[in-house]
Amino acid sequence: MMRTAHLRPDRSGTSGVSGLPRRLAAGIALAGLLLGGCALTPSTPTITYDLGPPAGAAPGATPLPRMRVAQTDGPTWMDGNSLFYRLHYAQAERLQPYATQRWVMSPVRLFDDRLREAVASRGALTWFGDTATPALKIDMLEFEQVFDSASASRGVIRVRATVFRNGLRGQKTFVVAQPAPTADGAGGVKALATGTDAAIAAILDWVATLPLQ
Numbered sequence: 001m002m003r004t005a006h007l008r009p010d011r012s013g014t015s016g017v018s019g020l021p022r023r024l025a026a027g028i029a030l031a032g033l034l035l036g037g038c039a040l041t042p043s044t045p046t047i048t049y050d051l052g053p054p055a056g057a058a059p060g061a062t063p064l065p066r067m068r069v070a071q072t073d074g075p076t077w078m079d080g081n082s083l084f085y086r087l088h089y090a091q092a093e094r095l096q097p098y099a100t101q102r103w104v105m106s107p108v109r110l111f112d113d114r115l116r117e118a119v120a121s122r123g124a125l126t127w128f129g130d131t132a133t134p135a136l137k138i139d140m141l142e143f144e145q146v147f148d149s150a151s152a153s154r155g156v157i158r159v160r161a162t163v164f165r166n167g168l169r170g171q172k173t174f175v176v177a178q179p180a181p182t183a184d185g186a187g188g189v190k191a192l193a194t195g196t197d198a199a200i201a202a203i204l205d206w207v208a209t210l211p212l213q
Contacts, residue, residue, distance in 0.1 A: 048104045049083070049189045051114055055197040057121045062208035064123030066133045072112035074140035081105055083185055085145040085153070095144065101185035107143045111159075111196055118200045122208075134165040134212045138203070141173075145180065145188030153180040155191030161203045163210055170210045174199050 077084075081104065082097035103110060115138060119125045126133055142158035155178045163169045178195035180187035 044100045047101050047185075048081075049101070049186075050104045051110050051193040051196055054114060054117045054121075055201075057118070058201060061122055061201075062205065064119060064204060064208055065212050066124040066126055066130075067119055067207075068126055068128045068130055068133050068135040069112075069116050069119055070128060070135055070137040072108050072115065072138045072140060074106075074108040074143070078108050078140060078143060079106055081107075083145070083188065084143075085147060085185075085188060087147050089147065089149050098185045101189075107192075108140050111138070111140060111143070111200075114196055115200055115203075118197075118204060122204055134163055134169065134207075134210075136203075136207060137162045137164070142175075143192065145185075145191065146177075147183065151183050153183050153188060153191070154178060155180060155188055155193075155195045157192065157195045157199050159199060159203070161206070163207055163212070165212055169212060170206070172206055174202050174206075176202070 077095070081102045083101050083103055084095050084097055086092065086095050115136075116125055119136070128135070139160045139162075140158075141160060142156050144156055145153050146156050147153040155176075157176045157178075158173065160171065160173045162171045176195040176199045178191040178198065180191035182190075
């Protein structure tokens with residue numbers, strides 16, 4: 001005659017299924033729930049920016065002669081579309097990208113497009129193979145948001161402009177520091193957009209003074 005086995009409660013302090021101590025099993029389950037909740041949390045969306053509508057030529061701006069514009073160049077760290085900032089008051093040597101804010105394209109390309117629009121609005125932009133006309137070349141050296149404190153920042157742009165026509169006609173470095181309206185990425189974008197227009201206007205005003213004929 002077979003005897004019926006009687007199941008007795010496990011009084012050993014372990015879970016009947018896994019053999020783990022109950023407190024440990026409960027902790028693992030709680031950790032799983034927390035990790036699952038984190039996985040379900042939607043990630044912060046990326047915000048992209050351009051420089052906004054072009055400013056156009058200022059009233060009374062000196063017209064430019066027919067000109068070519070060479071491709072704008074910059075350092076390799078500007079090749080991507082990151083929006084960079086620097087904490088001048090804490091780590092002045094460290095250049096950092098915003099995690100969720102980007103340019104729509106490389107800032108070098110954004111500046112190049114804006115420059116060509118400005119040249120066309122003040123004169124005639126011709127193709128680069130037209131070697132009889134003066135050529136303008138820009139090298140970007142800085143394009144970043146600099147925080148002087150946790151609540152104050154500025155957009156800093158530094159470029160070198162070179163003009164050629166049958167040899168070098170002029171070269172000059174331009175620096176623009178535009179205060180940001182807010183101490184965040186959006187404020188930095190606004191400052192850099194305004195600073196870009198100011199830098200380009202200064203470059204073209206200088207070009208207009210050169211003997212290019």
